[in-house]
Amino acid sequence: MRLRLFFNTLVLCFCLLWAGAAPAMAARVLTVDIHGPGQNKANIYLAPAFAQEGTTLPSMSPKLAEAIRNDLAYLPFLSPELPENILGGPKLKGATSKYIDFKRFQLSKVDLLVSTVWTETLGEQSVELRVYEVFSGNLFLGKAYSNIGPDNVTLVADRFCADLMKALTGQEGFFSSSLVFSRNQGKQRTIWRVSATGRKLRQLTQDEGKALSPSFSPDGKRVVFSYVSRNGHRLGVWEKGQKTRLLKLRGNSVIGPTFTPNGNIALTLDMTGQPDIYLLGPDYKVVQELAKSWAIDVSPSFDSSGKLMAFTSGRAGNPHIFLLNRETKEVRRITYDGKYNTSPSLSPDGRLIVFSRDSSEGHRLFLHDLASGREKQLTFGPGSDETPAFSPDGYHIVFASSRSGEYKLYMTTRYGDPAVLVNTGPGDAKSPAWGPAMD
Numbered sequence: 001m002r003l004r005l006f007f008n009t010l011v012l013c014f015c016l017l018w019a020g021a022a023p024a025m026a027a028r029v030l031t032v033d034i035h036g037p038g039q040n041k042a043n044i045y046l047a048p049a050f051a052q053e054g055t056t057l058p059s060m061s062p063k064l065a066e067a068i069r070n071d072l073a074y075l076p077f078l079s080p081e082l083p084e085n086i087l088g089g090p091k092l093k094g095a096t097s098k099y100i101d102f103k104r105f106q107l108s109k110v111d112l113l114v115s116t117v118w119t120e121t122l123g124e125q126s127v128e129l130r131v132y133e134v135f136s137g138n139l140f141l142g143k144a145y146s147n148i149g150p151d152n153v154t155l156v157a158d159r160f161c162a163d164l165m166k167a168l169t170g171q172e173g174f175f176s177s178s179l180v181f182s183r184n185q186g187k188q189r190t191i192w193r194v195s196a197t198g199r200k201l202r203q204l205t206q207d208e209g210k211a212l213s214p215s216f217s218p219d220g221k222r223v224v225f226s227y228v229s230r231n232g233h234r235l236g237v238w239e240k241g242q243k244t245r246l247l248k249l250r251g252n253s254v255i256g257p258t259f260t261p262n263g264n265i266a267l268t269l270d271m272t273g274q275p276d277i278y279l280l281g282p283d284y285k286v287v288q289e290l291a292k293s294w295a296i297d298v299s300p301s302f303d304s305s306g307k308l309m310a311f312t313s314g315r316a317g318n319p320h321i322f323l324l325n326r327e328t329k330e331v332r333r334i335t336y337d338g339k340y341n342t343s344p345s346l347s348p349d350g351r352l353i354v355f356s357r358d359s360s361e362g363h364r365l366f367l368h369d370l371a372s373g374r375e376k377q378l379t380f381g382p383g384s385d386e387t388p389a390f391s392p393d394g395y396h397i398v399f400a401s402s403r404s405g406e407y408k409l410y411m412t413t414r415y416g417d418p419a420v421l422v423n424t425g426p427g428d429a430k431s432p433a434w435g436p437a438m439d
Contacts, residue, residue, distance in 0.1 A: 032168045034395040042111035045081040049116035060153045067157030076417035105134045171393045176437040180214040184427045198423030215258045216435035224257040266300040303350035310344035343387045347394045354388045378416035398432045
């Protein structure tokens, strides 16, 4: 069934009071600054759903509730409250404020209460989701979604959580983002795509050999990757509806191609016998040298302006992270600790670099603040945590980890919140990169 959701805004203003709500209290605006020095955190409770009078709950109602709870796991500033912790029982008398005893939810330390009502018109299922601010009894957010079926009910959860995230933080891009990654299939490695919440898994390439390190173009139309086979290294180019192209470039190696914000491609080539970072133009020809030294230079990453480029280089003796200002040509060494620092990802605002550092217990993710020079360890294993990538909003960080015994993708944040597994199907998953919303 084609998704056809109508988002009817019931309330858009945080402070709008609903007539007949709980006894008047001082209005309190709930906001979360996901880029600030700390986060406000709120307890959220998803109450059991109601059905419109004269109807019964559809069989997909539990699936929607489960999908919402799954999505909330990616928002660590929201802590789901368990039904057994609700004083007076988990159920509501009704879905709107005149039926809700907010006092018992206040005593249960709930900050946000979500009610759900399913309706049916001419056989078509719709759902209304309301979020109440428990302290005041105000309606914080309300959305209605129609034409819901088993094949799109999880997309309703994504859309609702995107709306909730936007109401709380001003950002909503996470739930409309996707990931591309490299997955093992026997002797092959192929490129796959999945939503940021682990839905709509799709295979993009099927070529024999090993497809590695994918990157999405800014317009979402292409994916480039390194391709290695018995015939050597190639630049792989995937475009929807077209056969994958495998381009032979100058030199013997094609390592870590990455799109720049304006749609060009930065990658490592050994055209002169030494792996250095170059820029390719729209015709896939070299137009500029970006980083060159006597050592290996790899893993370019850019801020949203394209002015700054983080990369890994052995020019200091061991692999360390460096930062290039493309306007001034200044190269600045970033890391000094550790003997092996690699896979940098520059935050979109150019303020932070997340990277992987080898330790006695395996690779771990670290965050470096470019203004202060301070570093913070974000992950602690087990296994090895590698190839981190900042989300477009600069809050979430996806990475590959062997903590389960096999490499899988996980999601954390710039604050090092507990990692959440992203479903990528069977086989190991490595080298994630962000992309636009999926069809």
